[in-house]
Amino acid sequence: MVKFVAKDLNIWFGQVRALKNVDIEIKANEILSIIGPSNSGKTSFLRMLNRLNDLSPGFRMGGWLGFDGEDIRKIDICGLRKRVGMVFALPLPLPLSIFENVAYGVKMHGERRRPKVCALVEHSLKQAYLWDEVKDRLDVSAFKLSGGQQQRLCIARTLAVEPEVILFDEPCSGLDPISTSKVEEAMLKLKKDYTIVLVTNNVKQAARVGDRTAFFLSGELVELDSTEKIFTNPADRRTDGYIRGEFG
Amino acid sequence: MSNTQRSQKIAFFFLFLATLLILVPVGLIVVVIVQKGLPAINWQFLSDIPRQGMRAGGIFPAIIGTFYLVFGAILFALPIGLLAAIYLSEYAGNNPLNRIIKLAIVNLAGVPSVVYGLFGLALFVVFLRFGASILSGSLTLGIMILPIIITTAREALESVPQSFREVSLSLGASKWQTIRHIVLPNAIPGILTGTILGLGRAAGETAPILFTVAAFYLPRLPKSIFDQVMALPYHLYVISTQVPNVEEKIRYGTALVLLSLVLFMNLVAIIIRYNFRKRKKW
Ligand SMILES: Nc1ncnc2c1ncn2[C@@H]1O[C@H](COP(=O)(O)OP(=O)(O)OP(=O)(O)O)[C@@H](O)[C@H]1O
Ligand SMILES: [Mg+2]
Secondary structure (H helix, E strand, O other), X not given: OEEEXXXXXXXXXXXXXXXXXXXXXXXOOOEEEEEOOOOOOHHHHHHHHOOHHHHOOOEEEEEEEEEOOEEHHHOOHHHHHHHEEEEOXXXXXXXXXXXXXXXXXXXXXXXXXXXXXXXXXXXXXHHOOOHHHHOOOOOOEHHHOOHHHHHHHHHHHHHHOOOXXXXXXXXXXXXXXXXXXXXXXXXXXXXXXXXXXXXXXXXXXXXXXXXXXXEEEOOEEEEEEEHHHXXXXXXXXHHHHHHOOOOO | OOHHHHHHHHHHHHXXXXXXXXXXXXXXXXHHHHHHHHHHOOHHHHHOOEEOOOOEEOOHHHHHHHHHHHHHHHHHHHHHHHHHHXXXXXXXXXXXXXXXXXXXXXXXXOOOHHHHHHHHHHHHHHHOOOOOOHHHXXXXXXXXXXXXXXXHHHHHHHOOOHHHHHHHHHOOOOHHHHHHHHHHHHHHHHHHHHHHHHHHHHHHOOHHHHOOOEXXXXXXXXXXXXXXXXXXXXXXXXXHHHOOOOOHHHHXXXXXXXXXXHHHHHHHHHHHHHHHHXXXXX
């Protein structure tokens, strides 16, 4: 099943053209890794999928982007963002307690029953491998956690609204190897229930967790194939150059 | 001592000097007012009506009057100012018209208070027929402090990090939910700062209430919002310039009460703000 389809997708921020004629399909229950050097439009593409780019001044899009066969511009935006969650590059806890961070989205979607909220919070924290570390101090400020814990808290917060797709934008860029492997472990576990799009500037990470890998360069999708193919025998020599670390 | 250390010491010295230059006059004013006014303060002064042509008795009606006026002004200006600030910071785009509007509001804060007094006279007293009343005076003071409240509240809202908004929206919260649950709670300390500034200004101004509410001599308490009242700043002006042979301690006593009232109201707001700041966690 196909989750997202982009056809001839172009986007601009004012005069800057951030994506150029991108054609891409994202399948349900896969982990799609997106790699590419800085400024290649990875984040811009990711933020298309939950329409977060709409917040940027001067944003325009051309072409077609569909989610479950529907034009993404016609879907109710809050409903879309509930179905397509996002984990940002930096850990961004809300200025609330650990519990309230995870419960935030749930409450915003109208769930008022306390036992239901508590159950969801616990389940999400367990899915994000954070529960054991925080279960005794749920009402402490989220800013008291370490960076790696905060990032897993953000994952739990995204999971709590029960999305279908999770977008990760370089979720490990600020984390140490151990925290990184915890986040990767969580992602691999989540794969069977969610579609995951992972932007990463860590080529090895893409190789470790991605089912398929896309290579972006200057706003263009250069190549998209199975991770194995991309890392052993890429069709485009620019892809080859990038994963060998020759530029970027 | 190295060069950087020396220049740091010098910079520190001048910064300290500047602070001192501000503190000394303020301190002196307070000392003089307390010294000259304290002898007048007693229970009768605070709770009695003025007697013998305001040369004796108390200033209770003026205290109550100022309290009502400030309360009314905040009651009017805070909700409206906050809504306007939310609109300007969260909904109005960044186009030239909105930039002009914001600039105009900032500049309105600098309009002399007597202009607001005339405006209040024309609009509330005459045109809307509220007469010289607490209602007219409160509304006039409210309009005078609106720019302060709007500007500080807008700045407080805008200083809430954009990333919090993005996170909230990315979880599927609506724009209003984001404002209501994330932006507003984190802007409250800043909003209260604006309220404090507005409060102090509303309590201390004479010109806006001169034409719209203040009574020269009215030794009883108001019964409704359509009554005139005495007010501390105007009363102070009257007994200092219009009534001969008022004892000095009564004048300074009145000033001391006005000062204390403003400080007291500020203190309440500062305590509320402190409690919110303590909860702020980033
Ligand atoms: N909100 C925005 N406003 C203006 N220009 C933007 C905006 N977002 C992205 N751009 C521009 O789009 C281009 C692509 O940026 P993008 O953030 O997608 O790159 P990236 O591949 O994620 O890079 P990095 O690896 O550094 O995160 C850049 O030239 C950037 O300046
Ligand atoms: Mg990026």
